[in-house]
Every structure is written in C-alpha cells, then in structure tokens.
Amino acid sequence: MAAATLAVSLIMSGLTFWAVNTIQQDARVNDTRFGRDLGLLLAANVAPQIAENNLTEVARFSHRFYSSTSSVRYMIYADEDGRIFFGIPFSESEVHNSLSIRRRIQLPEDYAKNSDLPMVRQHVTPDGEVTDVFVPLTHEGNYLGVLAIGINPNPTVVASSNLTRDVTIAVFISIWVMVILGAVFNALTITQPIKELLTGVKNIAAGNFKQRIDLPLGGELGELISSFNEMAERLERYEEQNIEELTAEKAKLETLVSTIADGAVLLDTTLNVILVNPTARRIFGWDGHTLVGENVLHHLPTAVTLELTRPLYQIAGGETAAEREGEEFRITLTEPTLRTVRILLTRVFDQYRESIKGIAMTVQDITREVELNEAKSQFISNVSHELRTPLFNIKSFIETLHEYGEDLSEVERQEFLETANRETDRLTRLVNDVLDLSRLETSCRIYHFEPVDIAGPVEQTLRTYQLNARDKGIELVQEISPKLPPVLGHYDLLLQVFDNLVGNALKFTESGGRVVIRAYPLEANPNPNHPDEIPQVRVEISDTGIGIDWEDQENIFDRFFRVENRVHTLEGTGLGLSIVRNIVEKHHSRVYLVSEVGIGTTFWFNLDVCTEKDQSIEQPSEDHPNREGLPLQRSKG
Secondary structure, eight states, rough: OOHHHHHHHHHHHHHHHHHHHHHHHHHHHHHHHHHHHHHHHHHHHHHHHHHHTHHHHHHHHHHHHHOOOOOEEEEEEEETBEEEEEEEOOOSSOOTTTTOOOOOOOTTTTTTTTTSOOEEEEEEEEEEEEEEEEEEETTTEEEEEEEEEOOOOHHHHHHHHHHHHHHHHHHHHHHHHHHHHHHHIIIIIIIHHHHHHHHHHHHTTTOOOOOOOOOOOHHHHHHHHHHHHHHHHHHHHHHHHHHHHHHHHHHHHHHHHHSSSSSSEEETTTBBBBEEEEHHHHHHTOOOOOOTTTTTGSSSSSHHHHHHHHHHHHHHOOOTTOOOOOOEEEEEEEESSSSEEEEEEEEEETTTSSSSSEEEEEEOHHHHHHHHHHHHHHHHHHHHHHHHHHOOOOOOOOHHHHHHHGGSOOHHHHHHHHHHHHHHHHHHHHHHHHHHHHHHHHHTTOEEEEEETTTHHHHHHHHHHHHHHHHHTTTTEEETTTTTOOOOOOOHHHHHHHHHHHHHHHHHHHTOOOEEEEEEEOOOOOOTTOOOOEEEEEEEEEEEEHHHOOOHHHHTSSSOOOGGGGGGGOOOOOOOOHHHHHHHHTTTTOOOEETTTTTEEEEEEEEEOOOOHHTTTTSSTTTTTTTTSSBBOOOOO
C-alpha cells in the first residue's frame, strides 16, 4: 500500500508539473504574440518622426505609451548601426565626452535584409523572465534602425503557476510523510506480530512443538496468536503420544528396505533421490556417496542413464498409459562391474490415486540368471547336436538294410549292423554322460561320503582297461604308496573319475606309450595359522600321449569341448572331463593338469584323509558346513 501510494503521488505530481509547464509555455506564446503586435504598432507610429529626426515627439509619445502599458518593461531605440539613441526607463546623457560609454544593440549581420520581420526572444533577469521583441523601423522603404521592447510575463499566469507548483510540492511531501508514519505504525503494530507468527510456523514445521508466541495484542491478531498457541499445545500432546509409534514404524520400514535382496531407489517427481538401500548402492557403485536430494540421472551409470532418462521424465509427468503403473528394462552394465540388471519403474500415487507423488525404482541383479539361461541354451544346443549325429547314422544304416538288404552281401550287412551298434553305444554313452552330469550339477542331490581305500577303484579301473591297453600296445601301471591312509569320498564317483581320465589317456596315447596312476600322501607342512588342517592324498593320472595345447587347457573342462576334434577323432562325447571336475568339486577339491604337446599330460587332484571325526558322521544333513564353509553333499551310492 505504501509503494502504491508513493507511485500514485509521483504520477499525480508529474502530471501536475506537466500541466504547469504547459500553461507556462502557452503564456510565453501569448506574451510573444502580444509583444510582437505591440512592437509593430509602436514602430508604425514613431517611424515617421524618426525619419524627420523629430526625437522630441518620439520621446513624448514613447513616455505616454510606456506609462499607459504596464506590460512593457523597457523601450529602446537604435539607429541602423545599432547605436542606442533613446531608451525608457533609461536614456543616453545629453552631454557626451571622451569618457562616455556608447551603448549599442548587437544584431545579426543580415538583420537589415530581413527587416520586414520582427525578432522575438526570452531571457531571464533577476526580476523574472522578459520577452524581447526587436522591430525594424522603416519609412517609405528606408531602414531607419530598430525598436526593442521588453514585455513582462502575464502576472496572473505566473502567480497561478507558482501557486500550483507550491501546492503540489506540499501535497507530495505530505503524502510521503504520511506513508512513512504509516509504515512505522504498521511495523510496530502489524508487521512485528506477523514476523513472530512466521517464525513460529517455521519452528512448528521443523518439529519444534514447544514454540509459543507471547504478544499483548487484541483484535484479530490477538485471536490469531491465541489460536496458534493452542494449536502448538495440541501438536505437542500429539507428538508425545505418537512419536514413539511413528519412529518404530519408520525404523521397521527402513530396516525392511535395507535388508531386501533387490535394490530400491525412491524418487520424487523432480527425479531427486529420497531413499536408497544398500543393495542399490552396491549394484550402481554408490558406496560412500551422498545421494539424497540429488538428481538420480547425475549418478546412474551411463548405460542406465541413456535407457531411463526419457521413461523417467514420462512417468514423472504422467505421460505413460493409465493402465500401466510402471515399466521394466533389462540393461547390461559395464561399471563398476560387468553385470546384467532388471530395473522396474513404478509410479507412486497419493492415497486417492489421483496424483503422482514419486517413482519407485526396483533393481534386480540377474547376472547369474542370464548366465544360467545362456548355459542352458548352449547345453541344449550341444546335446541336440550330439544326439543328431548318431541318430542320423543309425537311421541311415537301418533304412539301407531295410530297403537293400537282399541286394547286399553278408559282409556288407554285417558291417552296417556293426556300425549301427557302435552308434547305438555312442548314443548310450552320451545319454549316460548327460544324466551323470545333470545329477552332479543338481544342488539338491546328497552324497554319502565314507572311508575309501584309493587302491580299490584304481585296481578296478586297471582291470577294466588292461585288455584295451594290451591291444594298443600301451603299458598301464599303478604306483600306489604303501600303507596309504583311506580318503573321505564316494567309491562309485571316484571310480567314474578314474574311468574317464584313464580312458582319455589311452585314447590319446600312441602304441608303445605309458599310462600311470599314482597315489601318495602329501608331506605335512605345519601351518601355525591352521593347526587343525586335515592331511591329504594326491592322485595323479599321467600319460605319454599327444598332449594338450595351452589354448585348449583353459577350456578343457567345459561341456562338449573335445580335443579329439582337433585330431579328427569322432570318439567321445566331450562331457567326461566336465563330469570329472564336478565329482572332484563334490569332494571339496579341484582338478588340475600339466601338459605339453608331444610329451604327455598329467591330471591331478587332492583328497582329504578320512579322520575319526569323519568316520563318526553317518548321515549329515545337506546344510551341515564342511571345513571350507560349504555344505557337504552326501548320499548312498
């Protein structure tokens, strides 16, 4: 109100001064016209006397004219050279000498040529503004000089203009004084209580319900302050009753969000972070960063930012379809580590589901799921490929026998049946290997481990392959240390390990070669940090075969990877070493190899020696931890 009042006063004062200036300008124009007409009239009456040099009559007429006209300030006559020879109320002295000052009127050089037109100007004197009118004196076409008349301004107009200006200034000053006084009064009686109320409201909003306002005021402000104090008292009581419950519920919610396996990020409608749990921090590499209150797009990995920027703004702006409350994205991250995540964006509505209050971002690490799906797809593809070849061969030979059996010789029919039989055996081995590998990789399968004399499965393996080794001209020997302690393991699984490793060794060893199975206890290496470390037995299967390239050694234990493909051999399923690896891992160990092309290959692994404690355990549960912190997988063979 004060500013508006001052603005109006400034506008009105400006309009008043503009009107006064306009009136003064009009008065100057009127004075100019009056002086010009008066000068022309006087010049026309005195020009004949001046032409006759009758200065006495000119002086007499001029005095009468000056006395009868109050508007005339002065009258001056000058000759054609500008020298003044008569003036009212002053004139030249009658006596002239060398000390006399000759006064003259300085006129423009071409004034005589434009002598038909009077010249008018205004100038300011100590007694006020004067309008000067210069009228040329001509008679019968002869230029005689100039008449200068000074015209006083209209006294009425001057007085009214000055009065109006003084009144306007006084009113303007009065308004300013009233506004200043009003502002002071307002600050003392209204503004200060309102400031106190504002401070109190801010304290209440900040949770300080002990805020009170104590001002001795009446009227509406007094009622408002009283109502505020009453409200603060009620809020304080409510706080005392409910703060513990609210705190407990908030703690439960934060604990729930922080312990869920999926990442959770809660955003407001401007995409600023409200809440983020530890899982999301780990997935996005946000550990140690303060994110609350900052735009989430400034901290997300580049791949996620590129994928989610537009959907986030669309969801926050309510641009998605009404029936869709969220969207799902699958993104591969390269930072901080390589992983695949599934991100679900869900809109958060108010209690009436009328407006969007924020966005909930759920982040799931599906890296393992993607890897398993890829492995399953690859496994199915490999199995299908491996099954197709023997089935096609069996079908082809049987169809040939069916259609052309009578046309074939007995030798050809026998050869076709033997080929079909070999392919059937090959198919059987493949199916058995797949089933074995599936059983080994099934986490729910439990195996019963018991003391096993390692010489047993070794001797049984040697008996199985002795005839095959003799036919190929390969020496098959065992080197078992005497008094070798029993190991903790599964007899049938260990027999399958020896069967696969010895079978591979014989397959890739030329005639005259040698395959050796060794088993010996590892020398004790006391470790003060692990005094209870269990002794172990090392098992080695060595051959003098073709060896394995370094590039193949990295993939030798993968399913369906076959070195024989590189040497153009069609035998084998490519699953034997995968089965070996799984069985050895079931015994809480790892299988290693050392190989050199043209020299041979050695596979080796360690087995724990069976102790009295292990013998006392008959059937432990699946979740019973072993010495490495992994669940023991045991069942009866």
